[in-house]
Amino acid sequence: MARPQEFDTQQVLRKAMAVFWEKGYEATSLADLMAATGLSKSSLYGSFGDKRELFLAAFDVYRQDRKRDMLHLLSVDPARNGIVSFYESLFADVDTEAAHNGCMSVNQAVEMAPRDLRVKDMVADDFRTIHEALTAAIKRGQQDGSIKNLSDAEDIASILVLAFPGLQLMARINVGGEAMNRNLNILMAQLD
């Protein structure tokens, strides 16, 4: 009879995610993962397979978390406020000493997507999800009057999605809150 699993899978995946998010896939060592989760190599890989499988499961936890956060922020009325809040949330801690991890999907579009089809599909799916959610929010804003730009909602959403990695990278290279706010305001003017 198999020994019952003595740890909380979701909790372990969140701890592994934090390391992969901060360091990326390649720079994360087995020792880092063991230290973060408090588990031995045999517990970790026995439960999750190898490093890549553990990474994929941890990345998926990240994606579900962020999707839930995004839909929550975008649900605000009037819709324009929700969109602004969502973009502001991307660099909430830009002037603090906190690590600027940026968006894990953007990071993985760079690191793993070109050589791992599963990661590529996950990242492409994330971009589609953001585009769909923004399109719906823009349509709502055009109806509730908070968005004055009445051109095609999908096209407006495309500009916002295109700018998403750019804002993330600005946070990641720490350009400072003032420059981030200026760029955010210029981007949000697309809605007017």
Place this chain on the structure above:
Amino acid sequence: MARPQEFDTQQVLRKAMAVFWEKGYEATSLADLMAATGLSKSSLYGSFGDKRELFLAAFDVYRQDRKRDMLHLLSVDPARNGIVSFYESLFADVDTEAAHNGCMSVNQAVEMAPRDLRVKDMVADDFRTIHEALTAAIKRGQQDGSIKNLSDAEDIASILVLAFPGLQLMARINVGGEAMNRNLNILMAQLD
């Protein structure tokens, strides 16, 4: 008397750059660098210092090359055509089997910038350079009549710069030529 250097420094740096560009910093091994350049460890590190120093020199060759290419493309008249050509050049080979390395500066904003101040400054400098070059081109286009949008040239340039990493990442996750063209057209409509 020191033995004269028996290789072309620029040529070696270009070969090292190609490996760092494709694989990133962490995933590039000394063996990769020796294979790409045909040099021994002692020749490589004797001439360039350690892996990081070699990387910084190779990255700088990349940045100078791209800056020259960008200024060349943007020098075309009327100015709007130059801007379109520059953005088209970002994903010229998106439908081929060629590796989608994306932009090395964007990649390094993700990989090294958060933990290496020199890389962070280089990437921030690249974003500034692109913004300045686009602002100048937009001003020219507003004068020569090819750009109908007469709002602040720096603000229009900011949107184009914000979208630059997004287009690079789309190429890197290989969304396909049709999606790239649709996004490019939506972005270039900012000039109208």
